[in-house]
Amino acid sequence: xxxxxSQLDLxxxxxxxxxxxxxxxxxxxxxxxxxxxxxxxxxxxDPDRGIRSLAQKGFLIKISKGIYRYDPDxxxxxKLEDFTPAxxxxxxxxxxxxxxxxxxGKKEGxxxxxxxxxxxxxxxxxxxxxxxxxxxxHNFLKKNFKQTETGKKMFIRLYELAKDKKNVDLQKFxxxxxxxxxxxxINGHIEWTK
Ligand SMILES: [Zn+2]
Numbered sequence: 039x040x041x042x043x044s045q046l047d048l049x050x051x052x053x054x055x056x057x058x059x060x061x062x063x064x065x066x067x068x069x070x071x072x073x074x075x076x077x078x079x080x081x082x083x084d085p086d087r088g089i090r091s092l093a094q095k096g097f098l099i100k101i102s103k104g105i106y107r108y109d110p111d112x113x114x115x116x117k118l119e120d121f122t123p124a125x126x127x128x129x130x131x132x133x134x135x136x137x138x139x140x141x142x143g144k145k146e147g148x149x150x151x152x153x154x155x156x157x158x159x160x161x162x163x164x165x166x167x168x169x170x171x172x173x174x175x176h177n178f179l180k181k182n183f184k185q186t187e188t189g190k191k192m193f194i195r196l197y198e199l200a201k202d203k204k205n206v207d208l209q210k211f212x213x214x215x216x217x218x219x220x221x222x223x224i225n226g227h228i229e230w231t232k
Contacts, residue, residue, distance in 0.1 A: 048074055049088045053098060053108035063089060063104045096158075119154070119164045126152045129169040137173035139226040151177040155227060170227065179224065190216070190225045197230070 043051075048070050053061070067085045074082035089106060092098045096116045098106040121129070129152050136143035136150075143150055153172045156162030172180065197212035199205075216230050 043077070045070070045074065045082060045085070045088055046092065048077075048082075049085065049092060050097065053092075053106070054110075057108050057110060060101045060105050060107050063106075066106075116158050119158045119162065121152050121154075121164050121169055125164060125166060125169065128166055130171055132166070133171035136171060137176055138170050139176045139223050140173060142173050143171075149174045153177055153180060176223070176226075180227075186219075187225050187228060190219050190228050190230070194228070194230050 049066065052066055052069050052073075063086060066089060070085050070088075071082045074080060089098065093100045093106055097113055098108055099112055101107050130150065134143070137148065142148045151172050151174060153170050154162040154164070155168050155170050162168050193212045193215050197209060197216060200208035200212060213232065219225060220230070
């Protein structure tokens, strides 16, 4: 009797057999739909969603919209950089069981996450120093508003430059923008010293 596989296993099988190649969705979908029908007699439901979920789990690298890549080294390295339960405990304790941005935590019944300050995808390590406690909301913001980090850093540099050059107008402009970041608790981990 054939071993029962899941739909995700089948998608994985495709990528494992096609490593180190940027693959657009349709190519994967065509293959898994046919294979699933062949092996189980059933219809494969929502393969696109399956691919996305494998990328979210760190099994696939998202290259661009609808294009994914499997790299065995990436999977292994990424896994190695997950925090251990002991590290998570230590980070939570260090941060007083509170989100480092808004200060909400256990007391307020807020769900807390341990976040890599420097993301795993950018070579961030699973060390206590690279960990921080975030509430669900700020974890979401950080993951989805990565581009604002670059923006904030840019304005901080521009602000400092303007200060050096005594360009009052530019300094005022930058500081107004940076105040908007602060007011909305965006990217609080990037420090701006006025
Ligand atoms: Zn928070």
